[in-house]
């Protein structure tokens with residue numbers, strides 16, 4: 001399996017694995033996601049999502065058992081050593097219609113500092129940004145635990161272009177991993193576009209089916225953000241015995 005880090009314009013903390021799953025596995029995952037009960041979906045302004053495994057919280061996540069179809073994929077990602085000797089215990093499913101995206105953000109301190117993203121259904125382009133300054137905290141913070149949308153200070157949008165330093169093409173069925181400073185320091189986001197024209201900023205183009213200059217129309221893309229939440233509440237159930 002090809003998990004060589006990309007040593008080009010980005011630090012060696014980004015991994016791209018084309019065809020991590022088969023077409024049959026992709027169809028199966030899409031089917032399971034689509035057939036999840038309606039209340040499992042949370043509609044946000046620019047995408048909808050499903051949260052699995054519990055709601056990450058600074059005081060600890062009350063963990064919920066993952067369904068077998070997600071547990072299997074979590075095991076496969078964990079077996080790569082993505083989370084050290086820990087196992088992924090949390091999955092966020094994001095569904096993007098063409099024209100939808102996610103604002104530049106960081107994933108925050110509630111997760112083990114490695115994020116893995118499995119892309120199904122259609123491709124996307126993930127863009128990476130320098131933080132506003134090395135000393136200040138990033139302009140946006142993703143607090144997916146409570147489904148809050150990333151926020152952005154007034155005037156920050158115009159500066160994103162100048163802070164953009166690399167992009168990754170995430171083809172369907174691929175797995176993307178980022179860790180270390182790519183997780184803790186830099187921001188990532190997806191532009192709200194209906195198609196992507198691939199330019200020289202795509203650092204993983206050599207591992208992709210497409211070429212620089214191609215324009216790819218976006219279909220409905222579902223991504224599975226697979227992470228490890230270290231702070232899990234150990235619930236103790238006390239059973240009172242009465243005489």
Ligand SMILES: O=C(O)CCC(=O)C(=O)O
Pocket residue numbers: 092094102107117126142144188223225
């Ligand atoms: O859809 C993606 O690939 C990115 C999702 C993301 O950044 C997140 O869930 O925090």
Ligand SMILES: [Fe+2]
Pocket residue numbers: 105106107142188
């Ligand atoms: Fe993210």
